[in-house]
Amino acid sequence: MRRADRLFEIIQILRQSNVPLTADSIATELEIGKRTIYRDIAVLMARRVPIRGEAGIGYVLERGFDLPPLMLNVDEVEAVTLGAQWVIANGDRDLSRAALSVLAKVAAVMPHDLKCLVDDPAVVTLPRHEACRSNLDFRKLRRWCRESRKIAIRYQDKSGAETRRTLWPFMMGYVTGCQVVIAWCELREDFRVFREDRIKLVEFFEEQFPISAAVLRRRWMQRQANRLMGEST
Secondary structure, three states: OOHHHHHHHHHHHHHOOOOOEOHHHHHHHHOOOHHHHHHHHHHHHHOOOOEEEEOOOEEEEOOOOOOOOOOOOHHHHHHHHHHHHHHHHHOOHHHHHHHHHHHHHHHHHOOHHHHHHHHOOOOOOOOOOOOOOOOOOHHHHHHHHHHOEEEEEEEEOOOOOEEEEEEEEEEEEEEOOEEEEEEEEOOOOEEEEEEHHHEEEEEEEEEEOOOOHHHHHHHHHHHHHHHHHHHHO
């Protein structure tokens, strides 16, 4: 484990404890030598991390201490990079641009030994074989989901039949090869998932639906969880 990662882990261990921790207990958790812990604690104190205590008694991190927001370890940097790559490969144009911007900002503040994980990643998301050709305004759809506003769509099912639906959209979903709108459908009086490639027209209304999008998301997620529980029993 690199020293930077060790120092971060020591702070995290102390932060999560309500009692003094000895060097022995910290060393056991990190699977390293006790002398290394003594040296690392001394380094942290020299850097003005507010740790109180001494060898043989235990160490305590004073409450209120916070780390810089982007002190990430290797796995966390790779997770952020992989997630951003997935959005670049699968999201709509605006989200893809936002993900590129996120990667640039992360790389700009990373130390040199971590920056390469963003600039030259060993874990990647492959792009879709076919780019999204939809003319839907996904940025506006996401905004309507956040603001609990109604839309109307003309929707074509897998047999080619078209219907007009008034929806309460509350979530955008991204599945392999397709984006979806998850909404309460007034026609069916139930939750429905609509594939973006079958939505032929969208009308945006200023009218807000009577139940907030946050409540609908919770209800839909609970239904999905119940369904999974039922399938597993």
